[in-house]
Amino acid sequence: MIPYGKHFVDQDDIDAVVDVLKNHNLTQGNKVPEFEAALCAYTGAKYCTTVNSATSGLHVACLALGIGRGDIVWTVPNSFAASANCALYCGASVDFVDICLTSFNICLEALEAKLKLASSQNKLPHTLIVVHFAGATCDMQSIQRLCKQHGVNIIEDAAHSIGASYNEKKVGCCEFSDMAVLSFHPVKSMTTAEGGAVLTNSDTLNQKLSLFSKHGITRDEAIMPLPKDGPWHYQQVVLGYNYRLNDMQAALGISQLKKLDDFMFKRRQIASRYFDTLSALPLDLPSPKDLENHAWHLFMVLLKKHQRTEVYKQLHQNGIGVNVHYIPIHTHPYYQDLGFKKGDFPNAEYFYDNALTLPIFPTMTEEEHSQVIAVLSDVLN
Numbered sequence: 513m514i515p516y517g518k519h520f521v522d523q524d525d526i527d528a529v530v531d532v533l534k535n536h537n538l539t540q541g542n543k544v545p546e547f548e549a550a551l552c553a554y555t556g557a558k559y560c561t562t563v564n565s566a567t568s569g570l571h572v573a574c575l576a577l578g579i580g581r582g583d584i585v586w587t588v589p590n591s592f593a594a595s596a597n598c599a600l601y602c603g604a605s606v607d608f609v610d611i612c613l614t615s616f617n618i619c620l621e622a623l624e625a626k627l628k629l630a631s632s633q634n635k636l637p638h639t640l641i642v643v644h645f646a647g648a649t650c651d652m653q654s655i656q657r658l659c660k661q662h663g664v665n666i667i668e669d670a671a672h673s674i675g676a677s678y679n680e681k682k683v684g685c686c687e688f689s690d691m692a693v694l695s696f697h698p699v700k701s702m703t704t705a706e707g708g709a710v711l712t713n714s715d716t717l718n719q720k721l722s723l724f725s726k727h728g729i730t731r732d733e734a735i736m737p738l739p740k741d742g743p744w745h746y747q748q749v750v751l752g753y754n755y756r757l758n759d760m761q762a763a764l765g766i767s768q769l770k771k772l773d774d775f776m777f778k779r780r781q782i783a784s785r786y787f788d789t790l791s792a793l794p795l796d797l798p799s800p801k802d803l804e805n806h807a808w809h810l811f812m813v814l815l816k817k818h819q820r821t822e823v824y825k826q827l828h829q830n831g832i833g834v835n836v837h838y839i840p841i842h843t844h845p846y847y848q849d850l851g852f853k854k855g856d857f858p859n860a861e862y863f864y865d866n867a868l869t870l871p872i873f874p875t876m877t878e879e880e881h882s883q884v885i886a887v888l889s890d891v892l893n
């Protein structure tokens with residue numbers, strides 16, 4: 513089976529992990545700070561806190577911004593559920609802004625109109641979580657301009673987009689946001705098995721990210737409310753969690769990060785080949801205008817709705833592991849119980865009804881590519 517996505521781990525990666533097992537602390541050693549520094553250097557962000565998943569990262573990002581009961585958080589419906597769940601973890605409520613059917617990212621007109629309405633009703637969101645869908649960056653400059661007018665904070669869910677660029681800078685630099693959250697799950701662009709990171713340029717947010725992901729405990733006398741009992745003393749100052757990444761994962765991350773630009777090069781090559789070979793088929797392609805700045809975490813095409821299930825089945829029968837992204841968050845039973853219903857966000861639903869995710873991963877061969885094209889042409893013609 514040719515999978516829709518696959519991690520790449522080589523001997524250097526394995527050696528890096530074994531080295532930690534043999535010679536270093538397994539957790540709370542020096543590999544985690546080294547990985548955090550490497551992520552700052554790569555993205556251009558000032559601070560980085562690694563965590564055990566992007567889901568944990570989104571949670572602590574919300575906590576660092578002070579999101580809680582009574583607050584509203586907006587995100588997009590065509591994402592993984594974690595993009596919205598993080599707000600619910602904090603006791604806030606969630607609402608969605610529909611996507612645009614050319615970029616598959618948040619629709620700026622819908623955002624502007626919804627902000628205007630919310631402002632007039634005194635129901636502005638505390639924070640907007642944007643998703644750089646499939647690795648295509650959102651128009652962050654415009655999003656920031658709109659959010660600033662209304663005092664809305666911005667978190668980038670950058671789980672798909674480490675390695676992508678916007679405005680000649682790497683995603684994660686946080687030039688137009690408060691924080692950016694990365695994922696290192698094996699289907700994403702680079703991996704630590706499970707893992708994630710939160711990037712920011714704010715000293716205050718960084719301190720809080722660190723606190724919330726490490727039990728809310730500090731050894732820093734400067735932020736201790738009470739006098740220190742002695743050199744051993746630490747104090748818990750907020751209710752935090754154990755969301756730490758361990759040193760084996762960090763060592764894998766350091767080694768993977770060195771290969772990220774090569775992964776990006778290969779993903780762009782495969783995407784480019786898809787544009788060349790798919791243009792003759794009866795389907796809609798994503799917009800290729802940003803081929804070079806895109807991370808190509810996923811490569812999706814839009815089919816006719818009535819064909820999609822059949823095409824999916826036949827490709828699977830022929831050893832092509834295509835997938836469907838994403839079941840719109842507001843259509844999950846849990847979210848329907850919160851009051852959302854089908855029809856609320858028609859563009860995200862249209863996308864879900866028609867989309868098919870084709871295989872793309874750094875080690876995908878030309879042979880595998882030809883196989884995908886051959887079966888797909890066969891099924892569609």
Ligand SMILES: *Cc1c(COP(=O)(O)O)cnc(C)c1O
Pocket residue numbers: 564565566567568591592594595643669671672694695696697706707708
């Ligand atoms: C994968 C993903 C997440 C969650 O990442 P984990 O590291 O698995 O917790 C969050 N948001 C988006 C958009 C994702 O694709």
